[in-house]
Amino acid sequence: MIKFIDLFAGIGGMRLGLEAACQELGIDYRCVLSSEIDAKACETYNLNFGENPQGDIRSIQQIPEFDFLLAGFPCQPFSYAGKQEGFGDTRGTLFxxxxKxxxxxxPTGFLLENVRGLTSHDGGRTFxxxxxxxxxxxxxxxYLLLNSSNFNVPQNRVRIYLLGLKGQTPNxxxxxxxxxxxxHAFKQIGIQGNLFRQYFQFKTVKDILEEEADRKYFCSAEFTQMLGKAIGGNWQKLNGVRLIDFRGGNSLHSWDLGIKxxxxxxERNFMNLLIANRRKKSFGSHKDGKSLTLEQIKTFYFKPxxxxxxxxxxxxxxxxxxxxxYSPVCGNMSFEVFKFLDPDSISITLTSSDAHRLGIVVNNQPRRIxxxxxxxxxxxxxxxxxHPDDSAAYRQLGNAVTVPVVKEVMLDYLKNNWSQLNRGKRWQNSPREIAAIL
Structure with a gap:
């Protein structure tokens, strides 16, 4: 039997992955401790596992004997979406x-999960x-850098998985x-040249859609009317479109929608020229472009x-x-949807802050996923x-791990390191378990 602890457990995605791997291999398992600080995440965990995780990891006094450690420790200190303060951020010190x-x-081994930015933060010194x-x-x-889209899950989500084994390097x-x-690259490349093409199917967004969504997820009538007018009634034009005011490309803007x-x-052409040209290096190196003088604007807009x-x-x-x-007044946070997913491709990375504003068009009707x-x-x-509270559910899922990736990582780890793992007294297995693995 594998006795494991589930730290920074969230809603239990890593636990689900490990347990699924153990079930496939015929290995008995038991979670002897879980820890999560977010109260609503604990409610969801309890709904599914029948146990309420202990709170702050720093406050836990007693930890039972265990063989394996799971930890999706806080990623914000290392994330490209955050300030990348690393160990200078209190959450970073939780590693x-x-x-300790x-x-x-x-323990005999561990699996840690984090964002890909962990490997490059502070020039690689944090890692x-x-x-x-x-x-x-x-x-x-x-460690492995893996994209969820390679594991039959239609989401572009690259995460790092660190695997440890006592006394030797894991195979x-x-x-x-x-x-x-x-x-876009997913649609162009498909599965050609992909390391995982022989092992997994490849799902796209259309494969995960519910047959019928509650009307509360549909875009408002006013917003739908604005969208329809901007795209000339051709709803397929929304596939893959981002609604954002300070970027060009495959985007719609507040001036395209007539929000103000x-x-x-x-006027729309001028605004599109402005957001494209204000990002030129000759005008400065600000991430999303800088304010421009009238003289600078006249270098790319020539009409009287x-x-x-x-x-x-x-x-x-x-x-x-x-x-x-002059600069645009950016209103992307006011849009009901900030990105419409392409049903024939993969989703962008889910995040805790924006998962509730991802959209999809189904039967010419725009709605949130x-x-x-x-x-x-x-x-x-x-x-x-x-979780019955949608806001909590979206936030928790944006923070979660991708379950099938954890399952495949653990299957690979257990199959290739079982003899070493089984040397410890706590990992002694029944003949049934050993036969199933070997």
Missing amino acids: FEIE IIKAHN QTIVKALSELGYGVR LTLQSDKGAADS GECSEA DLASIIDSLLDKKYLKEKGGK TPRECARLQGFPDGYRL
Whole structure:
């Protein structure tokens, strides 16, 4: 039997993956302790596992004997979406709580999960610190960078999985593969040249959609009307479109939708030129572009109506002026949906802050994806019970791990390291278990 602990448990995605791997191999298992600080996540965990996780890992006084440690420790300190403060962020220091537990209890192995930014944060020094700390405790460490889209889950989500084994480096047959860079690349590349094509099917967004979604997830009548007008009634044009005011490309903007007032074609063209050109390096290196002077604007807009267009856009508040410099008034946070998924490709990465504003067009009707569809994008089985509060469910699923990836990682780890794992007294197995694995 494998006795394991589930730290920073969230809603139990890592636990589900490990248990699924054990079930496939015929290995008995038991979770002897779970820990999660978020109260609503604990409610969801209790709904599905019949146990309420203990709270803050730093407050736990007693930990039962265990063989294996699971920990999806906080990723915000290392995430590209965050400030990347690493160990300078209090949450970043929670890795050292894992280190203390491993040192005190000497488990046979562990699986840690985090964002891909962990490997590059602070020039790689943060990652080196973590591996060095684990090595000094007597563990061989291997890591994999894997994309959920390679594991029959239609989501572009690259995460790092660190696997440790007491006394030696783990043997693994899985190889790192960051998959397609985005949904467009996924459609272009398909499964050609993919390391995982012989093992897994490849789902797309349309495969995880509910047959009927509650009307509460449909876009409002006003927003639907704006969208329909902007795309000329061709709803397929929304597939893969991002609604954002400070980027161009395959995007719709507030001035395209007429959110603050109808814009003429000339005004829309001006705004699109502005957001494209304000990102030029010759105008500065600000991430999303800088404010431009009238002289700078005249280097890419040559028509004589410039003054009247600027006055009109200032009046409608699509444009703002400060100190003689002009920039768009970005309103992307006001959109009901910030990204419409392409049903024939994969989803962008789910996040806790934006999962509730991902959209899809079904039968010419734009709507938000449902919590259950978010769960399917993370590979949670349909029998998994979601939190009844939609806001909590979206947030929890955005923070969750992708269950099938954890399952495959653990299958590979257990199959290729079982003889070493089984040397410890706590891992002695019945003949049935040994025969199933070998």
